[in-house]
Amino acid sequence: GAMRSRAEVDATLQTAKLNPAELLPAVHCLNFAPQAGPGECCLLQLEPGLCAELEAGSSLVIRGEKDEQAVLCSKDKTYDMKIADTSNMLLFIPGCKTPEQLNADQASYDIIHSQIAGFSNNYWELRRCRPKLKKLRKLLMEDPYEGPDSRKDQTLTFSKYTTEDLLSLIQASEEEILHQLQVIDACKIEGYWRILEFDYEMKLLNHVTQLIDSESWSLSKVPLRTCLEELGSLEPTEMIEHTLLSYGRKYVDDAGEVYFEMNEDKICRAIAEMLLKNAVKFNLSEFQEVWQQSVPEGMTARLDQLKGLALVDKTSRPETIFLLKVEDLPEDNQERFNSLFRIREKWTEVDITPYIQDLCAEKQTVGALLTKYARSSTQNGVKVYNSRRPIP
Amino acid sequence: LARSGGAGGLAQWVLVELQGEVEPRQSGELAGSLLGDLHYTREGVPVLIVGHHILYGKVVQLEKPFAVLVKRGAGESGPAGPHTHYTVTALIKTKLLFKTRPKPIITNVPKKA
Numbered sequence A: 001g002a003m004r005s006r007a008e009v010d011a012t013l014q015t016a017k018l019n020p021a022e023l024l025p026a027v028h029c030l031n032f033a034p035q036a037g038p039g040e041c042c043l044l045q046l047e048p049g050l051c052a053e054l055e056a057g058s059s060l061v062i063r064g065e066k067d068e069q070a071v072l073c074s075k076d077k078t079y080d081m082k083i084a085d086t087s088n089m090l091l092f093i094p095g096c097k098t099p100e101q102l103n104a105d106q107a108s109y110d111i112i113h114s115q116i117a118g119f120s121n122n123y124w125e126l127r128r129c130r131p132k133l134k135k136l137r138k139l140l141m142e143d144p145y146e147g148p149d150s151r152k153d154q155t156l157t158f159s160k161y162t163t164e165d166l167l168s169l170i171q172a173s174e175e176e177i178l179h180q181l182q183v184i185d186a187c188k189i190e191g192y193w194r195i196l197e198f199d200y201e202m203k204l205l206n207h208v209t210q211l212i213d214s215e216s217w218s219l220s221k222v223p224l225r226t227c228l229e230e231l232g233s234l235e236p237t238e239m240i241e242h243t244l245l246s247y248g249r250k251y252v253d254d255a256g257e258v259y260f261e262m263n264e265d266k267i268c269r270a271i272a273e274m275l276l277k278n279a280v281k282f283n284l285s286e287f288q289e290v291w292q293q294s295v296p297e298g299m300t301a302r303l304d305q306l307k308g309l310a311l312v313d314k315t316s317r318p319e320t321i322f323l324l325k326v327e328d329l330p331e332d333n334q335e336r337f338n339s340l341f342r343i344r345e346k347w348t349e350v351d352i353t354p355y356i357q358d359l360c361a362e363k364q365t366v367g368a369l370l371t372k373y374a375r376s377s378t379q380n381g382v383k384v385y386n387s388r389r390p391i392p
Numbered sequence B: 001l002a003r004s005g006g007a008g009g010l011a012q013w014v015l016v017e018l019q020g021e022v023e024p025r026q027s028g029e030l031a032g033s034l035l036g037d038l039h040y041t042r043e044g045v046p047v048l049i050v051g052h053h054i055l056y057g058k059v060v061q062l063e064k065p066f067a068v069l070v071k072r073g074a075g076e077s078g079p080a081g082p083h084t085h086y087t088v089t090a091l092i093k094t095k096l097l098f099k100t101r102p103k104p105i106i107t108n109v110p111k112k113a
Helices: A006-015 A050-055 A099-104 A134-140 A163-169 A174-183 A198-215 A224-231 A237-247 A264-277 A284-294 A333-343 A349-359 A366-373
Strands: A027-032 A041-045 A061-063 A071-073 A078-094 A111-116 A118-128 A187-189 A192-194 A248-252 A258-262 A310-313 A320-323 A374-379 A382-387 B011-019 B034-040 B046-050 B053-056 B058-078 B081-098
Touching: A006 B034, A027 A078, A041 A078, A050 B058, A050 B081, A078 A111, A078 B081, A118 B058, A134 A163, A134 A174, A163 A174, A187 A237, A198 A224, A198 A237, A198 A264, A224 A237, A224 A258, A237 A248, A237 A258, A237 A264, A264 A284, A264 A310, A264 A320, A284 A320, A333 A349, A333 A366, A333 A382, A349 A366, A349 A382, A366 A374, B011 B058, B046 B081
Parallel strands: A027 A111, A041 A118, B011 B081
Antiparallel strands: A027 B034, A041 B058, A061 A071, A071 A078, A078 A118, A078 B011, A187 A192, A248 A258, A310 A320, A374 A382, B034 B046, B046 B053, B058 B081
16 A cells, blocks of 8 residues: 555544654554564574674574474584464564664654564574584494595495585584584594494504503504504505594693503504493403403593493392493483483482483582482481483 | 574564454555554554554553564475574564554544545
8 A cells, every 4th residue: 555644644543633742753663574474583592692793693493294293403512493383463564663773763763564474473593502412323323434444435435424424314513513523532534424333443452552662652642644654554544643643632742742642442443442342241240351452551540431431230130231332322411311211120329320420411410310300218227319200 | 403594693573462353444465455544652552553542551661572584484304304494684673562442433534625
């Protein structure tokens, strides 16, 4: 229809018995835009910080395949998205001015014809969540790198992922993805992110630890240059360096030489995994003996190094130990607890903590998780946790 | 979600929140039709005249601003398959909340000038 005139606006004011003297001179005549309809536009409620990020020019990305619940990712955080309904009608109006703006503006407005761009009775709410990173490892495990001699890599199998691929498939922010790639010791080979096949990784580690032993180097001062020189004929130098980076802390001395301080806990842990991998369970004391003999000279193998990797069964006679990797367990909270209770009916807090620590949301404690997903009781004077209901 | 380009920053829009539903005056679509006149008193109170009703509201600075997303339809196929693109078109930091019950304008017929 035709746009409203000043005369029509004044007539309406008169009919409404409003005194123009009590009003600001400007009036907004609100019309629905020709294409205005629910569904074209929607509202996203922003958590603190996101507004500033958008204004600074950052993008937000919605990620999720058909079978996944959509998440919103900023540069470094991940949020669950949920629709919130309101009983009210929300209209969004470009170019609508507030009284403050009208008073501050020197230009004198008369009629501002504003178009309502869209309307809705719901909006997306965001809630910060843990990034969904389990899929990252799953994707990279589709085709672990077995070394340059492996015939597998020469065939054109395309279960290989670039950074861009991962960004479009993983429901997490870029920073969270890159950080996780570092945590799982992934490396980039020919532009693709790869995880090393376990046996190949152990083979590389073994080369390094053997060399440290034969050269009698201090475990906290392993020279990069010599490693590459001595081992370069056996394995690609990038792989040697990757092993040192994964199992040591890099530093540079005053002379500019690169050294590594080897990570005792991580090396002992890897060797334990190697030993436990091939048995359903081990006699605990036998295992501890073999394990200590297998770790490099100067290192001490301790059970507390195996948190989240292996579990000791103190109820069996003799005591046994078996491999249980937290990264093999479900990512969803309820499913994680279900699988843990299937493995063992009752858990002490000390035993279960390494297997639920990663479920804690920002500022959430293990205690809070246990209160929510488990029931506590006392057994032989010790507090234990079991499932709230029968496990399917 | 791409940020909509444009000179300078993102556009700032305003949200108007009304109780209940808005229905078209004549039976027909809302699109293109008039909603009403929005005035402000000198004290800054928003006054909305919709049909035969006067609504008084208040200006609220939103604790959690909104982003307005516009759907752009199917995007290019990637390894994840085709996905919908949303573009952030504007930010909303202010809303005009009309919660009071509308006061009916008692009259016969609105005068036309």
